[in-house]
Amino acid sequence: xxDTAMISxxxxxxxxxxxxxxxxxxxxxxxxxxxxxxxxxLPWLTVLxxxxxxxxxxxxxxxxxxxxxxxxxxYASFFKIICLLGVIMTALMSEHSxxxxxxxxxxxxxxxxxxxxxxxxxxxxxxxxxxxLGLELMALSVxxxxxxxxNDPRTSEAAMKYFxxxxxxxAILLFGMSLVYGLTGTTNIAKIGAITxxxxxxxxxALMAALGLMIVAFCFKVAVAPFHFWVPDVYEGAxxxxxxxxxxxxxxAGFAVFxxxxxxxxxxxxxxxxTLLAVLALLTMxxxxxTALSQxxxxxMLAYSAIAHAGYALLGILSGTAEGLSATMSYLLIYGxxxxxxxxxxxxxxxxxxxxxxLDDYKGLAKTNPVAAILMLIFMFSLTGIPPTAGFIGKFxxxxxxxxxxxxxxxxxxxxxxAISAYFYLRVVRYMYMSEPQEQLDISYSPGISAVLGLxxxxxxxxxxxxxxxxxRAASVLLxx
Amino acid sequence: MSVPLLSxxxxxxxxxxxxxxxxxxxEVRTIRVMALIISLIELLLALPLWFLFDKSTYLMQFxxxxxxxxxxxxxxxxxxxxxxxxxxxxxALITTLSILVSWESIRTKVKxxxxxxxxxxxxxIGVFCALDFFLFxxxxxxxxxxxxxxxxxxxxxxxxxxxxxxxxYTLIGSLLMxxxxxxxxxxxxxxxxxxxxxxxxxxxxxxxxxxxxFFAAFAVKVPMWPVHTWLPDAHTEAPTAGSVxxxxxxxxxxxxxxxxxxxxxxxxxxQAMMIPMIVLxxxxxxxxxxxxxxxxxxxxxxxxxxxxxxGFVTLGLYALxxxxxxxxxxxxxxxxxxTGALFLCIGMVYERTHTRVIADYGGLATTMPVxxxxxxxxxxxxxGLPGTNGFIGEFLILLGSFITRPWIAVFAAxxxxxxxxxxxxxxxxxxxxxxxxxVLNLPELNRREIITLVPMVLLIFWIGLYPNALLSFMHxxxxxxxxxxxxxPEAISQVSTLIMR
Numbered sequence: 001x002x003d004t005a006m007i008s009x010x011x012x013x014x015x016x017x018x019x020x021x022x023x024x025x026x027x028x029x030x031x032x033x034x035x036x037x038x039x040x041x042l043p044w045l046t047v048l049x050x051x052x053x054x055x056x057x058x059x060x061x062x063x064x065x066x067x068x069x070x071x072x073x074x075y076a077s078f079f080k081i082i083c084l085l086g087v088i089m090t091a092l093m094s095e096h097s098x099x100x101x102x103x104x105x106x107x108x109x110x111x112x113x114x115x116x117x118x119x120x121x122x123x124x125x126x127x128x129x130x131x132x133l134g135l136e137l138m139a140l141s142v143x144x145x146x147x148x149x150x151n152d153p154r155t156s157e158a159a160m161k162y163f164x165x166x167x168x169x170x171a172i173l174l175f176g177m178s179l180v181y182g183l184t185g186t187t188n189i190a191k192i193g194a195i196t197x198x199x200x201x202x203x204x205x206a207l208m209a210a211l212g213l214m215i216v217a218f219c220f221k222v223a224v225a226p227f228h229f230w231v232p233d234v235y236e237g238a239x240x241x242x243x244x245x246x247x248x249x250x251x252x253a254g255f256a257v258f259x260x261x262x263x264x265x266x267x268x269x270x271x272x273x274x275t276l277l278a279v280l281a282l283l284t285m286x287x288x289x290x291t292a293l294s295q296x297x298x299x300x301m302l303a304y305s306a307i308a309h310a311g312y313a314l315l316g317i318l319s320g321t322a323e324g325l326s327a328t329m330s331y332l333l334i335y336g337x338x339x340x341x342x343x344x345x346x347x348x349x350x351x352x353x354x355x356x357x358x359l360d361d362y363k364g365l366a367k368t369n370p371v372a373a374i375l376m377l378i379f380m381f382s383l384t385g386i387p388p389t390a391g392f393i394g395k396f397x398x399x400x401x402x403x404x405x406x407x408x409x410x411x412x413x414x415x416x417x418x419a420i421s422a423y424f425y426l427r428v429v430r431y432m433y434m435s436e437p438q439e440q441l442d443i444s445y446s447p448g449i450s451a452v453l454g455l456x457x458x459x460x461x462x463x464x465x466x467x468x469x470x471x472x473r474a475a476s477v478l479l480x481x
Numbered sequence: 482m483s484v485p486l487l488s489x490x491x492x493x494x495x496x497x498x499x500x501x502x503x504x505x506x507x508e509v510r511t512i513r514v515m516a517l518i519i520s521l522i523e524l525l526l527a528l529p530l531w532f533l534f535d536k537s538t539y540l541m542q543f544x545x546x547x548x549x550x551x552x553x554x555x556x557x558x559x560x561x562x563x564x565x566x567x568x569x570x571x572x573a574l575i576t577t578l579s580i581l582v583s584w585e586s587i588r589t590k591v592k593x594x595x596x597x598x599x600x601x602x603x604x605x606i607g608v609f610c611a612l613d614f615f616l617f618x619x620x621x622x623x624x625x626x627x628x629x630x631x632x633x634x635x636x637x638x639x640x641x642x643x644x645x646x647x648x649x650y651t652l653i654g655s656l657l658m659x660x661x662x663x664x665x666x667x668x669x670x671x672x673x674x675x676x677x678x679x680x681x682x683x684x685x686x687x688x689x690x691x692x693x694x695f696f697a698a699f700a701v702k703v704p705m706w707p708v709h710t711w712l713p714d715a716h717t718e719a720p721t722a723g724s725v726x727x728x729x730x731x732x733x734x735x736x737x738x739x740x741x742x743x744x745x746x747x748x749x750x751x752q753a754m755m756i757p758m759i760v761l762x763x764x765x766x767x768x769x770x771x772x773x774x775x776x777x778x779x780x781x782x783x784x785x786x787x788x789x790x791x792g793f794v795t796l797g798l799y800a801l802x803x804x805x806x807x808x809x810x811x812x813x814x815x816x817x818x819x820t821g822a823l824f825l826c827i828g829m830v831y832e833r834t835h836t837r838v839i840a841d842y843g844g845l846a847t848t849m850p851v852x853x854x855x856x857x858x859x860x861x862x863x864x865g866l867p868g869t870n871g872f873i874g875e876f877l878i879l880l881g882s883f884i885t886r887p888w889i890a891v892f893a894a895x896x897x898x899x900x901x902x903x904x905x906x907x908x909x910x911x912x913x914x915x916x917x918x919x920v921l922n923l924p925e926l927n928r929r930e931i932i933t934l935v936p937m938v939l940l941i942f943w944i945g946l947y948p949n950a951l952l953s954f955m956h957x958x959x960x961x962x963x964x965x966x967x968x969x970p971e972a973i974s975q976v977s978t979l980i981m982r
Contacts, residue, residue: 366590370506381626386652387619396615400553400663408660415656422652426629426645434633434641468550475552 024049025113032106043095086249095448115141119253158237169220176213221254235303244343277318284311319405326474337459364437390463498599516595539961563958579722643718654701661694688750702735716784721828729821765792770899805881812874844916870944
């Protein structure tokens with residue numbers, strides 16, 4: 001009996017960051033319950049916790065726990081860094097906007113941290129079960145976060161839509177996973193990879209179906225067309241910090257499992273899924289960029305831009321090479337900074353009675369609020385992908401990886417759509433700088449929002465001018481090591 | 482340890498621009514003076530290049546190299562040869578002059594304007610210094626941001642249409658070039674080093690593909706017919722400083738791109754595409770000239786004349802013999818000086834009248850005689866009167882292209898005649914005839930304006946009377962370039978003996 005009860009504590013070492021994050025989440029909820037007067041500390045506690053976890057993730061040894069179910073390889077830690085940065089910036093933004101809107105602080109930050117735990121687990125998942133566990137933990141928390149303003153019909157609708165569509169996608173994912181299990185007899189991704197690579201399942205239609213189902217579910221999670229229909233409504237309806245959060249954290253986590261399952265579970269089928277994803281990527285870029293052209297609300301425009309950027313990020317995955325993966329990873333990190341920055345400006349401008357999300361509200365912003373305008377300008381140019389901002393570095397790396405893998409036509413398509421995207425990103429700049437202001441917007445910089453803007457600016461300019469370290473780290477990433 | 486002169490030249494204006502951020506936006510005078518001082522220091526910093534440059538070699542000089550993105554073998558690598566040095570000096574000069582001319586004409590968002598101009602200067606100089614294709618692309622695209630703002634914020638009534646058109650045209654071209662650059666990297670041994678890429682031979686099929694990819698970016702920038710349509714709008718709507726920089730530097734970069742990238746890296750494709758490129762240039766020359774005759778807008782006329790003149794430049798480059806290429810490069814400088822000066826003049830008179838319609842003028846020679854003399858000089862230089870710089874450039878191009886194929890020179894000469902026609906006719910309509918009421922009591926040029934124009938006049942005569950001052954810089958580099966295109970030194974000497982006969 002003693003033998004089975006013996007627990008090797010060192011086995012827990014790889015998941016210490018996740019455990020700590022759960023503790024912080026519980027502490028946040030506890031603080032909210034028992035120390036009502038100290039609620040303004042919650043965002044800072046969240047940030048502090050995430051920074052600590054970030055440090056732990058960066059320092060954690062490469063290895064695996066629980067018989068390869070949980071992997072702490074360099075791949076996982078890169079994605080964890082992206083997700084945690086996303087949470088940190090969201091919490092800082094929320095410090096600003098919750099101060100304005102403020103209900104249910106504890107639940108808000110608690111759920112955000114739980115979803116972060118889910119994302120970290122997804123990034124580390126070496127097993128389909130763990131993957132699903134992380135995915136659901138993340139998704140359920142985000143469903144609630146989207147519907148946080150329960151009195152606002154817009155957010156309730158968004159939450160409902162997101163929940164229904166998300167549940168549907170999860171079911172499809174489970175269906176695909178169960179087929180894979182039936183065919184291979186294992187849920188361990190690396191073992192699945194070994195079995196599929198052996199070639200006996202090469203022409204098995206059931207395996208193809210399973211792969212297809214899983215790809216559909218992942219495409220849903222990362223907002224790839226034609227599974228993107230939930231995105232505009234949910235992004236527009238959700239509280240703005242949560243929209244920013246969704247476009248960075250869950251998306252990065254989604255790409256983490258997307259890449260790992262395809263690259264380490266089905267490397268043999270690269271030709272099949274590569275071609276499929278190339279078509280989907282082009283479709284995504286087309287729909288995202290072309291629909292964004294006609295949006296009058298900046299928030300909705302950014303939602304379509306998020307779809308388009310999912311298409312770009314897919315370029316790395318579909319090339320099926322190590323370089324492609326590192327390109328996607330670098331891109332998601334960069335995208336995190338620039339998109340968070342853009343949303344932070346959006347939050348900065350929103351006032352209690354009026355969210356100021358229309359393009360017209362940005363007219364003449366350069367005159368009334370020059371600092372906000374110049375920041376928005378930098379983020380917009382970065383989203384367009386103009387050097388010397390980081391957006392260019394990310395896009396360049398993706399194009400390079402996809403070209404090296406031989407997807408020339410896809411790359412040409414990507415380039416054309418990214419030129420189209422210049423039109424609507426620059427329209428924001430045009431409105432800010434080349435139109436007369438309509439009304440005076442009073443904005444105040446809280447410490448949180450200033451920190452996000454500073455961080456995003458640092459990321460966009462810093463990674464644009466000195467991307468060497470980031471690309472070096474991304475390029476050295478290996479699955480399972 | 483030597484001073485990293487080129488890095489200093491690139492980043493000094495950038496740091497200057499950032500330091501302007503610290504100044505209160507209402508201190509307009511301080512901002513103007515600071516911007517002017519920064520640009521003057523930059524000009525002084527650029528002068529050592531002129532004196533320290535070794536004209537006896539085609540090798541890159543003042544080189545700097547640092548690892549930048551080691552994982553992708555991307556380096557921060559700079560260096561200049563006899564071709565790029567001239568453009569760096571020209572950039573520094575033109576920026577200073579455009580700051581001077583914006584002294585009073587820019588009244589809103591003054592601080593932002595000068596920041597944009599200085600950032601643009603840094604990027605422009607970077608383009609001419611970069612020896613790494615990736616670095617080049619960064620500078621090349623980075624220029625778009627300040628230029629987009631300069632046209633869009635401080636431009637004329639139709640500025641937004643013009644600036645968006647400019648941006649999208651250039652962006653699409655550049656992105657196609659980016660695909661070419663990446664392909665080159667993949668096929669050329671994973672390097673972005675321009676010199677290493679030029680040493681390799683690529684299969685002709687790949688060369689042709691890359692040629693068109695580069696063509697997309699460079700031809701739009703030049704602009705060559707038929708992708709020139711952004712230029713008249715951008716030139717017309719841009720504020721004076723914007724037009725001057727566009728005409729003086731930005732559109733030279735397209736031709737510089739052909740020289741620096743297309744020709745040495747893709748020699749076979751260059752030879753194969755010689756005649757098509759020449760034909761496109763000739764169409765540009767004649768088309769631009771004819772369109773000029775129909776213009777009623779002052780700036781638009783000069784803009785179309787740029788299309789025509791830049792046609793001469795690309796003609797010179799693609800006639801592919803030493804005379805024509807040197808003539809082409811010289812003509813790039815000349816066009817920068819002369820058209821820049823013409824835009825300066827138009828800006829000065831526009832500040833007084835606020836109209837660009839040619840019919841609103843007439844008899845300016847009586848009201849503004851000094852201005853009329855300056856304008857006459859620039860007009861004659863533009864037409865290519867012997868003694869002015871325009872003559873040298875055009876003569877070399879005609880000579881070179883005659884040697885390549887006599888019929889080319891015939892068509893090109895037609896362009897010269899058209900040039901004389903529209904420019905002299907313009908001069909007549911502006912300065913002679915009866916005095917138009919609208920220009921009756923215009924004040925004469927003030928001292929600042931005269932100071933702005935004098936350097937241009939000096940340059941026109943200096944180059945016109947002693948062209949060797951500039952040509953001596955480029956001999957070695959051009960010879961080397963043509964060696965790269967033709968493959969062997971013998972081939973080039975054959976072309977040269979042909980010229981001697």
